Each structure stands twice: as C-alpha cells, then as structure tokens.
Amino acid sequence: MSPILFWLFTALMLAFGVSVILNRDPVASALSLVASFLCLASLFVGLDAFFIGVIQILVYAGAVMVLFLFIIMLLDLKAEKRRSFNEFALVGGAAVSALFVAGLLKVLSVFPAGAQPFPALGVAKLDDVRLVGITLFTRFNLPFQTVGVLVLVASIGVIVLSRRQLK
Amino acid sequence: MDFLNDIPWMLIAASLAKTLFLIFGVVLPIVSYTVYAERRVSALIQDRLGPNRTGFPISLFGFEKDLQLFLGGLGQPVADAMKFLLKEEFTPAHVNKFYFWLAPVLAMVPALSTLAVLPFGNFLFGQKMVVADVNVGILYVFAVASVGVYGIVLAGWSSNSKYPFLGSIRASSQMISYELSLGLSAVPVLMIIGNLNLSEAIQYQIDNGWLLLPFTDGKLTLRELFLWIPVFVSFIIFTISMFAETNRLPFDLPESETELVAGYHTEYSAMKFALFFLGEYAAMIAGSSIIVVLFLGGWHVPFLPINTLESSTTPAGIALGFLHITAFFAKVVGILIFFIWVRWTLPRFRFDQLMKLGWLYLFEIALVNIFITAAILAWVK
Numbered sequence: 368m369s370p371i372l373f374w375l376f377t378a379l380m381l382a383f384g385v386s387v388i389l390n391r392d393p394v395a396s397a398l399s400l401v402a403s404f405l406c407l408a409s410l411f412v413g414l415d416a417f418f419i420g421v422i423q424i425l426v427y428a429g430a431v432m433v434l435f436l437f438i439i440m441l442l443d444l445k446a447e448k449r450r451s452f453n454e455f456a457l458v459g460g461a462a463v464s465a466l467f468v469a470g471l472l473k474v475l476s477v478f479p480a481g482a483q484p485f486p487a488l489g490v491a492k493l494d495d496v497r498l499v500g501i502t503l504f505t506r507f508n509l510p511f512q513t514v515g516v517l518v519l520v521a522s523i524g525v526i527v528l529s530r531r532q533l534k
Numbered sequence: 535m536d537f538l539n540d541i542p543w544m545l546i547a548a549s550l551a552k553t554l555f556l557i558f559g560v561v562l563p564i565v566s567y568t569v570y571a572e573r574r575v576s577a578l579i580q581d582r583l584g585p586n587r588t589g590f591p592i593s594l595f596g597f598e599k600d601l602q603l604f605l606g607g608l609g610q611p612v613a614d615a616m617k618f619l620l621k622e623e624f625t626p627a628h629v630n631k632f633y634f635w636l637a638p639v640l641a642m643v644p645a646l647s648t649l650a651v652l653p654f655g656n657f658l659f660g661q662k663m664v665v666a667d668v669n670v671g672i673l674y675v676f677a678v679a680s681v682g683v684y685g686i687v688l689a690g691w692s693s694n695s696k697y698p699f700l701g702s703i704r705a706s707s708q709m710i711s712y713e714l715s716l717g718l719s720a721v722p723v724l725m726i727i728g729n730l731n732l733s734e735a736i737q738y739q740i741d742n743g744w745l746l747l748p749f750t751d752g753k754l755t756l757r758e759l760f761l762w763i764p765v766f767v768s769f770i771i772f773t774i775s776m777f778a779e780t781n782r783l784p785f786d787l788p789e790s791e792t793e794l795v796a797g798y799h800t801e802y803s804a805m806k807f808a809l810f811f812l813g814e815y816a817a818m819i820a821g822s823s824i825i826v827v828l829f830l831g832g833w834h835v836p837f838l839p840i841n842t843l844e845s846s847t848t849p850a851g852i853a854l855g856f857l858h859i860t861a862f863f864a865k866v867v868g869i870l871i872f873f874i875w876v877r878w879t880l881p882r883f884r885f886d887q888l889m890k891l892g893w894l895y896l897f898e899i900a901l902v903n904i905f906i907t908a909a910i911l912a913w914v915k
Contacts, residue, residue, distance in 0.1 A: 417670045429680025
C-alpha cells in the first residue's frame, strides 16, 4: 500500500472518529461514523484484503448505520443538540483513553516481534474470498454453524418480542 | 523523493483514462438519452409524439435550420441539461443547509462508483477494459449500492418537510428490504460460476454459454438444461429487485406523485434536482450492467473470435475491442428499454403490497432457489 494513501486514510479515519464524539448533533455523529467506516474499509483494501473491506462497507456502512440514522431522524433529538459537555465525563474519558494508549505502548515495548516487519507472503495475489470460505467451512465449521443458529434464534426472538408489544 | 518513484503512474493514468471514458464518454450520454428515450417510448405507448422538435442549434452559426437527425428531437437532452445548469439554485429557508447540499452528491457518487468493477469490454490498446478488476466484484457493487440510501435518507430529512420525509422513509425501507432478495438471487449464479470476480463470470459464460441462454457456445448439455431453471428464477427475482432498488415503477413509491408530490426531492430544483435524476438513471445503468454481466454474457458476442492482450494493438484487435464494448452497451440499452417499457405498462403497487412481495415471496423463493441450485450442482453431472 502506498504510504501516502495509508496516512491520508488513517488521518481521515481518526478525524471522523473524533468528530463522532465531538459533534452534538446525533445525525452528524452518525454520518461521521459512516465516513470513518469507509476510511477503515479503504485501509483494508490498501492491504489487499478486499473481502474484509467490502464486508465492512456492506454490513456497517450499508446496513447497520442506515438503521441507526433512520431511528435518529425519526426521533428528532432536539434536546441532545443543546446538551453541553459534561466536564467530569470529559476528564474521565480522556483518562481512560490515556491509560489504554499507555498500556498498549507498554505491551508493544516488551514485544520485540512487533518492531519487525512481517515476512513477505511469497505469493503475488491471494484469493481472500476463497481462503475465508475454506477456513470457515473446514477449520471452524462447528463454531460457524453455531453462530448461524444463534443469529437465527436472535432474529426470531426479535419478531416474537415486537409482536408481544403490539398486543 | 523516493516515494514518487513508487507510485504506479502508468496504472493511474490508464485507470483515469478508462474512468473518464466510461463516465463522460459512455454512461452520462446514455443517461441523457435514456431520459429522451423514456419520453419518446412513453409517447409511443400512449399514442402521442413526445419531444420531436429540438434539433442541434446550428442556426446559431448562420445555418438556415437547426440540425435534425433520425427521429428528431435529439437535441432535447442537451437543451434539458442547459436548462438545469442555468436555472436558479434555490434553497428553501426551512431546510438543513449542509445536508440539503450534501444529499444530491451522495445520491450521485455511489451510482457512478459501482461502474468501477464493471468489465465493459475485453482488451483494447493492451488494456483490460475494466477500471478495477477486483476479486470481490459483485460484493463491491452491492456494498456501494447500499451506501446510495444515504443520499435519499438525508434528502428527505434535511428538507424539513412532510412529503420528502415520508418519501425518504419509504425509499430506505424499500431499498433495505429488496437488498436481501437482490443478494440472495445472485447467489445461485455465483455458485454456478464459482467466483465473485465479474471478469471471471464473463469468462465462464464464454466457455459454457451465457447463463440465461446456455446454447450460445454452440452446445447444450443436460446439466446446463437443469441449471437453466434456477438461473431463470434468479434472473426474474434479480430484475424485480433491481426495479425496487432503483425506485422505478411499479415500485416508485418514494416519489409517487399522486401521494407525495415528488417524494424525497420535492424541495429540490435546478442542478441539485438534476443530480438526483442523474443518480437514479446511473443506478439503472449500473443495475442493467450487472444483469448483463451475470446473465447475458457481458461483452461476449457468440461465435465471434475473442482478442487477447497481445492482439489488442493490431487493427483487427482494436476493431474487435470496440465491437465488444459496443456489444456490452447494446445489451445494457436493451435492458434499459425494457425498464422504460415496464414503467409505462404496469400500475404502481401499494406500499403494503410492495413489502409483502419482497418479504413473503421473493425472499423465500430466492432462498429455496439456492438449495435447488446446490442440489443440481451436486447430483447432475
């Protein structure tokens, strides 16, 4: 991946990420999150991981966030916009993030392999879709099927719960 | 300045040339003439004449009459575009300005971005005629198309007015619902082809005959005959879902004039309105192209030789390359005419009927279709 593109998309992603929490307007926050997802997807694409990049857009930007935005718009949150920053939460949030970064740096400093570049893959092009499919259906077949059933149960549960509320 | 040498300038130049050719050379002209065709075909169906007067204004340069070609009225799209550009850019006072201006852009950009992975021809001048030949082609199209909802949702919300809001709610629920049957109906085709890459999909159809017309490679096997049934079902569901995704009649509930004035773009005028219009037609072209690539063999012309990378710089190869591009867009235009024909033939659905069709019929049929395809693939050799 070209370093210029890497820095461009990383900077954009972080900027939009910051704008998610700094914006008082929920719609602006949601849209910033979408933009941040899109930049993250471009980072994946830059690493030749097309499948993950596209799934990132398809699932998060295309489906999840549309529903989020939809709900936000229907609720028309005017009170949310007027609310000012809570200093205590601000300081607390900053402290937690600082602690997290400090912990990360500490772990990386004692992890020598993290300073080495990854060895080259040795192949010109990887068919990541095929590889993901083969891995899921051979090595992780049982967990994959279990997750499938779990999702099915969850979606049936949602229908049952919403039906009950209607009565 | 080491990093400047790392940049693949040739690749960027070639991609840029292909993109410019595709968008400004082919798709936008097709868009403007589809609007013209829409008006002429609807006139034909309703026993009227339609716009048949506007010629190319060469009388401005001292000629006696304007230039009229073929059917007449071919200058109409140019005149329409001029009108859109020269009209006043009016922004109502009660709208949310930033999002009001952002929405038309978000409606236009995804529709044009889907074109990036389309193989619209074979080789020409030693270049493969596809901007980005990625291995997730069809998924990319679905992903980018699903981002197109934002333009419509934002347009309806930022207009701060009830009809646009209702229109945008209808549009987004409709697009989210039909994305399911759209994706599921493409699965049998992908199972048969065994690849998500759109160029590979065309290559498969060159070797084995177009999926919808399996005899185009000159032979018909029992397996192809069996597979034709789920492919045909897929084709029908895919086409219907495509109508819903692009908000075309009989599914144009988001902008149904009789109920919602003009739906989500009620408050828009001039070029901002034109961008919605262009985005809708560009999405139609992208959708038709996907139908052509998945079911109708892409740029392939049966019983004609296929140029290779080496032969694509010879005169015969160049002619063949242009012929393949023409064949691809001829098929796309054929589907577009079908889109128009349907629009002026069928009445509009009711919203509950639309949702029922999507969730209770198309979704289930597409799901069962996948299992049938798998069974045929496993047992019929």
